[in-house]
Amino acid sequence: xxxxxxxxxxxxxxxxxxxxxxxxxxxxxxxxxxxxxxxxxxxxxxxxxxxxxxxxxxxxxxxxxxxxxxxxxxxxxxxxxxxxxxxxxxxxxxxxxxxxxxxxxxxxxxxxxxxxxxxxxxxxxxxxxxxxxxxxxxxxxxxxxxxxxxxxxxxxxxxxxxxxxxxxxxxxxxxxxxxxxxxxxxxxxxxxxxxxxxxxxxxxxxxxxxxxxxxxxxxxxxxxxxxxxxxxxxxxxxxxxxxxxxxxxxxxxxxxxxxxxxxxxxxxxxxxxxxxxxxxxxxxxxxxxxxxxxxxxxxxxxxxxxxxxxxxxxxxxxxxxxxxxxxxxxxxxxxxxxxxxxxxxxxxxxxxxxxxxxxxxxxxxxxxxxxxxxxxxxxxxxxxxxxxxxxxxxxxxxxxx
Numbered sequence: 001x002x003x004x005x006x007x008x009x010x011x012x013x014x015x016x017x018x019x020x021x022x023x024x025x026x027x028x029x030x031x032x033x034x035x036x037x038x039x040x041x042x043x044x045x046x047x048x049x050x051x052x053x054x055x056x057x058x059x060x061x062x063x064x065x066x067x068x069x070x071x072x073x074x075x076x077x078x079x080x081x082x083x084x085x086x087x088x089x090x091x092x093x094x095x096x097x098x099x100x101x102x103x104x105x106x107x108x109x110x111x112x113x114x115x116x117x118x119x120x121x122x123x124x125x126x127x128x129x130x131x132x133x134x135x136x137x138x139x140x141x142x143x144x145x146x147x148x149x150x151x152x153x154x155x156x157x158x159x160x161x162x163x164x165x166x167x168x169x170x171x172x173x174x175x176x177x178x179x180x181x182x183x184x185x186x187x188x189x190x191x192x193x194x195x196x197x198x199x200x201x202x203x204x205x206x207x208x209x210x211x212x213x214x215x216x217x218x219x220x221x222x223x224x225x226x227x228x229x230x231x232x233x234x235x236x237x238x239x240x241x242x243x244x245x246x247x248x249x250x251x252x253x254x255x256x257x258x259x260x261x262x263x264x265x266x267x268x269x270x271x272x273x274x275x276x277x278x279x280x281x282x283x284x285x286x287x288x289x290x291x292x293x294x295x296x297x298x299x300x301x302x303x304x305x306x307x308x309x310x311x312x313x314x315x316x317x318x319x320x321x322x323x324x325x326x327x328x329x330x331x332x333x334x335x336x337x338x339x340x341x342x343x344x345x346x347x348x349x350x351x352x353x354x355x356x357x358x359x360x361x362x363x364x365x366x367x368x369x370x371x372x373x374x375x376x377x378x379x380x381x382x383x384x385x386x387x388x389x390x391x392x393x394x395x396x397x398x399x400x401x
Contacts, residue, residue: 003175003233004232004233004246004248005171005174005175005230005231005232005246005247005248006230006231006232006233006236006241006243006245006246006247006397007228007229007230007231007243007244007245007246007247007342007394008089008090008229008230008231008236008241008242008243008244009086009087009088009089009090009091009092009183009228009229009241009244010085010086010089010226010227010228010229010244010338010339010342011081011082011083011084011085011086011087011088011089011225011226011227011339012082012085012224012225012226012227012335012336012339012340013052013078013081013082013085013224013225013226014033014050014052014222014223014224014225014226014326014329014336015032015033015034015049015050015051015052015053015222015223015224015325015326015327016031016032016033016325016326017033018052018053018054018062018081019085020085020089020339020343023339023340023343024343024347026325027322027325027340027343027344027349027351027352027370028347028349028370030352030354030369030370031325032208032324032325032354033050033051033053033222033325033326033327034048034049034050034208034209034220034222034324034325034326034327035048035049035051036048036049037049037051038051038053039051039055039056039190040190040191040192040195041116041192042192042195042196044195044196044199046206047195047199047204047205047206047220047221048205048206048207048208048220048327049190049195049220049221049222049223049327050220050221050222050223050224050323050325050326050327050328050329051190051222051223052078052223052224056071056074056077059074059077059078059081060072060077062081063077063080063081063084063146069129070113070129070130070132070133071113072113072133072142073109073110073111073112073113073133073138073139073142073189074112074113074189074190074223075106075108075109075110075112075139075187075188075189075225076110076133076138076139076142076143076146076187077189078187078188078189078223078224078225078332079104079106079139079140079142079143079187079225079227080142080143080146080147081225082185082187082224082225082226082227082335083102083143083144083146083147083183083225083227084146084147086183086185086227086228086229087147087183087229089229089244090229090231090241091239091241092181092183092229093148094147094148094149095148097147097148097149097150097151098149098150098151099151099179099180099181100150100151100152100179100180100181100182100183101150101151101152101153101154101170101173101178101179101181101182101183101184102140102143102144102147102150102152102153102154102182102183102184103152103153103154103155103156103166103167103169103170103182103183103184104139104140104143104144104154104155104156104163104166104184104185104186104187104227105155105156105157105158105161105162105163105164105165105166105185105186105187105331105332105334105335106136106139106140106155106157106162106186106187106188106331106332107136107157107159107162107188107194107330107331108136108188108189108190108191108193108194108330108331109133109134109135109136109137109138109139110130110133110134110135110138110139111134111191111193111194112189112190112191112192113130113133113134114130114131114133114134115191115192115193116130117130136155136157137155139155139187140153140154140155141153143187150183151179152179154169156169156186157331158384158386158388159330159331159384159385159386159388160293160328160330160331160333160382160383160384160385161252161334161382161383161384161388161389161390162186162330162331162332162334162384163184163185163186163226163331163332163333163334163335163336163338163382164250164252164333164334164338164380164382164390164391164392165252165334165388165390166184166185166186166334166335167184167185167228167230167247167250167334167335167338167392168250168252168390168392169184170182170183170184170230171184171230171247171250174230174231174232180231180232180234180235181229181230181231181232181235182229182230182231183227183228183229183230184227184228184230184335185225185226185227185228185332185334185335185338186225186226186227186331186332186333186334186335187224187225187331187332187335188223188224188225188329188330188331188332189223190221190222190223194221194330195221198219198221202218203218203219203295203297204218204219204220204221205217205218205219205220205296208220208324208354208355209295209296209323209324209327209355210296210324210354210355210356210357211292211294211295211296211301211320211321211323211324211353211356211366212292212294212296212301212305212319212321212353212356212359212360212363212364212365212366213296213355213356213357213358213360214357214358214359214360214361214363215357215358216296216297216298216301216360217296218296218297218298219295219296219297219323219327219328220296220323220327220328221327221328221330222323222326222327222328222329222330223327223329223332224326224329224332224335224336225332225335225336226332226334226335226336226337226338226339227335228247228335228338228339228342230247231243243397244342244346244397245342245345245346245394245395245396245397246394246395246396246397247392247393247394247395248279248280248282248377248393248394248395249275249276249277249278249279249280249281249282249392249393250275250276250279250390250391250392250393251271251272251273251274251275251276251277251278251279251390251391252272252275252388252389252390252391253267253268253269253271253272253275253387253389253390254268254386254387254388254389255267255268255271255387255389256386256387257387258386258387261299262299262300262303262304262383262387262389263303263387264302264303264306265303265306265307266303266304266305266306266307266308266310267307268307268383268387268388268389269293269303269304269307269308269381269383269389269391270307270310270311271389272381272383272389272390272391273307273308273311273379273381273391274311275391276379276391276392276393277311277379277393279393280377280393280395282377282393284311284312284313284315285312285315286376286377287312287317287377287378287379287393288317288318288373288375288376288377288378289317289318289319289320289341289344289350289375289377289378289379290308290317290318290319290320290378290379290380290381291320291321291322291337291340291341291344291351291378291379291380291381292304292308292319292320292321292366292381293321293323293333293381293382293383294320294321294322294323294324294353294366294381295321295323295328296321296323296324300383301360301363302360302362302363304381304383305360305362305363305364306362308364309362309364316364317379318350318366318367318371318373319353319364319366319367320350320351320352320353320366320367321353321366322337322340322351324352324353324354324355325351325354333382334380334382334390334392337380337382338380338392338394341378341380341392341394342378342394344375344378345375345376345378345394345395345396346396348372348373348374348375349370349371349372349373349375350367350370350371350372350373350375351367351370352367352368352369352370352371353366353367353368354368356368375396376395376396377393377394377395377396378393378394378395379391379392379393379394380392380393380394
């Protein structure tokens with residue numbers, strides 16, 4: 001596999017842990033991180049969320065940063081924590097980053113800060129520093145600068161498939177020979193702006209979510225960050241890096257059916273998964289587990305189930321949605337869930353689809369309790385608004401590759 005894209009490091013922070021070890025323990029223990037609002041400044045406290053269990057002040061302390069004005073966006077702080085773990089896991093030091101790229105997916109960016117002060121900007125310029133933190137690019141650059149000086153820094157923003165497309169972009173850069181190492185994924189904090197946006201769509205559940213359940217009533221928003229270190233085979237061998245997994249395939253499609261809904265036939269998700277398998281040169285029966293997008297909304301779960309049935313036929317792999325643990329971390333979801341998928345590959349288990357009780361019509365029956373099985377190939381799905389759908393195929397690393 002001379003053209004293989006290896007994954008040589010990973011880092012994660014989400015509602016069920018602030019590093020890979022904590023997340024692994026929570027998954028195995030079936031301990032969900034969804035609960036009442038703690039840190040988000042909202043009056044709508046009746047909607048459960050998947051918040052990272054650290055205040056901004058605690059994040060500053062964990063990162064060794066001095067807390068001062070302007071306070072950095074929470075999106076950047078979460079990204080810094082996950083990026084630091086990923087770089088340490090891959091044995092990449094600050095002085096080695098000049099030849100590396102950093103690609104991060106986000107949509108909220110610094111909205112959590114600017115929304116606190118936007119009413120006062122015209123009358124009071126004392127908070128103008130937060131304007132510079134508002135856009136998505138600024139959060140990516142703040143996150144990157146914390147780690148060192150990357151050779152390339154860029155942002156991907158395609159709603160809930162952002163982190164997946166950042167990883168796909170990184171893989172293509174390696175395959176084209178543009179660079180040997182890319183750190184890719186995404187970061188997203190909770191903000192009133194997108195919390196209320198999802199409320200206006202009437203797709204938030206007032207109870208902890210139930211993906212693929214007949215009685216599902218919507219999603220729970222979450223926050224977090226997840227990054228993987230992608231590396232060419234030659235670079236990994238030269239550095240003596242320890243591959244954790246292989247990104248063996250990926251696919252993206254855009255059915256453009258609706259601004260927020262996927263097409264009833266699941267055409268976009270089907271094409272994304274099919275293209276990931278085609279890229280890897282694998283047939284559907286090679287897939288052991290699908291880490292589903294599984295938002296627990298009426299539309300998504302029905303169309304994703306239709307796409308999975310269309311692709312796999314009667315031979316369905318294990319399926320579960322880990323958003324019942326973390327909440328929907330929107331633009332960061334594929335970063336968080338790619339790490340979860342790699343943990344599943346490496347430790348031989350399928351995470352539970354929590355709170356499932358009854359099959360939906362023409363649906364699929366997910367794995368409802370932690371299932372310990374050897375896994376070789378995991379498909380990780382992330383679907384975004386506007387029908388921008390992506391799938392990553394993650395494969396177990398074999399020593400003879």
